[in-house]
Amino acid sequence: xxxxxxxxKENWALHxxxxxxxxxxxxxxxxxxxxxxxxxxxxxxxxxxxxFSLYIYEKFNYDPDKSIITIHDPIELYPQEKxxxxxxxxxxxxKLLRALKNLNVISKEIKNILASYGISxxxxxxxxxxxxxxxxxxxxxxxxxLLSVTNEYPRKDIPLMRKIQSAMVANxxxxxIKLGDEILPQNEYIRLLDxxxxxxxxSFQEGGPLPAMDAMARGLAVLTTPVGxxxxxxxxxxxxxxxxxxxxxxxxxxxxxxxxEHLRRLRLYSLKSIKELRDRSKIYKSVNQFLNKxx
Numbered sequence: 336x337x338x339x340x341x342x343x344k345e346n347w348a349l350h351x352x353x354x355x356x357x358x359x360x361x362x363x364x365x366x367x368x369x370x371x372x373x374x375x376x377x378x379x380x381x382x383x384x385x386x387f388s389l390y391i392y393e394k395f396n397y398d399p400d401k402s403i404i405t406i407h408d409p410i411e412l413y414p415q416e417k418x419x420x421x422x423x424x425x426x427x428x429x430k431l432l433r434a435l436k437n438l439n440v441i442s443k444e445i446k447n448i449l450a451s452y453g454i455s456x457x458x459x460x461x462x463x464x465x466x467x468x469x470x471x472x473x474x475x476x477x478x479x480x481l482l483s484v485t486n487e488y489p490r491k492d493i494p495l496m497r498k499i500q501s502a503m504v505a506n507x508x509x510x511x512i513k514l515g516d517e518i519l520p521q522n523e524y525i526r527l528l529d530x531x532x533x534x535x536x537x538s539f540q541e542g543g544p545l546p547a548m549d550a551m552a553r554g555l556a557v558l559t560t561p562v563g564x565x566x567x568x569x570x571x572x573x574x575x576x577x578x579x580x581x582x583x584x585x586x587x588x589x590x591x592x593x594x595x596e597h598l599r600r601l602r603l604y605s606l607k608s609i610k611e612l613r614d615r616s617k618i619y620k621s622v623n624q625f626l627n628k629x630x
């Protein structure tokens with residue numbers, strides 16, 4: 336089986352998801368990964384299947400019988416509005432989704448949304464590509480430094496993040512925000528994560544987010560809104576906190592700044608949780624099972 340996998344930018348989320356998913360494929364499956372902006376022609380006929388994200392699929396409208404479609408993010412179904420949960424999916428998009436044969440999603444959130452419309456999809460989770468940090472490196476830190484790696488999209492809720500940052504500054508706590516689409520070399524990215532103890536996600540829409548999972552792989556506790564896959568991974572008081580308001584973010588960050596032993600425990604269990612809940616070998620198995628069931 337020969338598959339063309341399309342992504343949107345080198346080393347961005349879609350590309351990194353493909354690099355993870357196709358690490359250990361069955362011997363009867365071959366994958367070619369291509370930036371769809373660089374396609375010379377639509378020579379899709381050379382492949383048994385073409386693998387799209389939903390928003391890329393909508394650009395090409397290829398044969399649904401020969402397409403594999405992943406919905407990575409609610410933004411592919413809804414506008415970037417805080418009230419998106421209360422909105423319905425447009426009828427034209429529902430019609431499109433019902434015509435697709437080989438549909439998969441990365442989060443339980445999207446799987447459940449589709450199920451409410453009678454649309455079934457296989458969940459194939461994503462995970463960090465970063466090496467896991469040694470637990471021994473997490474024992475002695477007495478710091479409480481906050482970090483977010485994000486971009487200037489409405490769904491990231493940067494105004495909320497800035498309010499939290501101002502509150503941290505007022506309490507003498509360092510909160511760094513890497514804002515924008517610059518991709519750091521992996522060693523620099525790891526160094527950035529490793530010089531912080533807490534990761535902050537303020538988004539109201541997400542598929543992952545992968546940076547939060549990267550942070551867990553490097554032993555950061557996570558304070559996050561209930562979004563995407565990260566809400567599947569964080570348990571209050573165990574490896575981080577789910578925060579629904581500005582006040583809750585500030586409360587939990589200040590709590591951890593004052594109780595370094597609690598912070599240390601959260602960080603250890605954050606690392607343990609991502610290893611267990613996003614076991615890469617299980618993800619490889621899920622991908623192979625999905626592909627081997629295709630006609």
